[in-house]
Amino acid sequence: MGETSHVPKKVFFTKGVGTHKDKLTSFELALRDAGIAKYNLVTVSSILPPFCEAISKSKGIPMLNDGEIVFVVLSRNESNEHNRLISASVGAAVPADRSQYGYLSEYHSFGETEDKAGDYAEDLAASMLASTLGIEFDVNQGWDEKETLFKMSGKFVKTTNITQSIVVDKQGEWTSVLAAAVFILHDFEKDAQGNGKDDKPDNGKADSKASGEKNGKPAAQPSPAEKQ
Secondary structure (H helix, E strand, O other): OOOOOOOOOOOEEEEEEEOOOOOHHHHHHHHHHHHOOOEEEEOOOOOOOOOOEEHHHHHHHHHHHHHHOOEEEEEEEOOOEEEEEEEEEEEEEOOOOOOOOOEEEEEEOOOOOHHHHHHHHHEEEEEHHHHHHOOOOOOOOOHHHHHHHHHHHOOEEEEEEEEEEEOOOOOOOEEEEEEEEEEEEEEEEEEEOOOOOOOOOOOOOOOOOOOEEEEOEEEOOHHHHOOO
């Protein structure tokens, strides 16, 4: 098997929440809730690579090994203040031309509902992509107006977000929330020994799913909500 490229081939989205008297342990429990505690996570900035396929968490987890170094775009938040509302969100914006890169955004907040924090994260990612694609827009417009404008341009295929919010329940105990986009650098599922079988066709031609295309056209990516 050849060298693994450092350009991610796949991505899945996840979120989690944890509560404990220790701040660090509450974060560990949030990682466990999200299903990514058993990896060595390395946070990266917010580019969604060309042709990077969005897959479900249930499909992505078996493609990683315990202890593997895994790159993530991660948003996190924590508080030990009773009745404090906390949120963490990752937004995504996918271009219609999948040979171009998209954007992921990290956002965390206090006192915002899951919907409000998620919309803001989605707005951030979409606005960054729009500026890259040369789409003119008013930064002071609300997200609903910008979302309509961006999609009418024909240059966007999808915007979405994954968000975790919660009200801190117990006084003095730490509650952590996180949202993450988890990158996978290869196209194969690994077994317990770390061996992998490439899921591409035997003829060596790129799988249309792996390239994010169907019948030569960009395939719509499932939303993080559909991947849980």
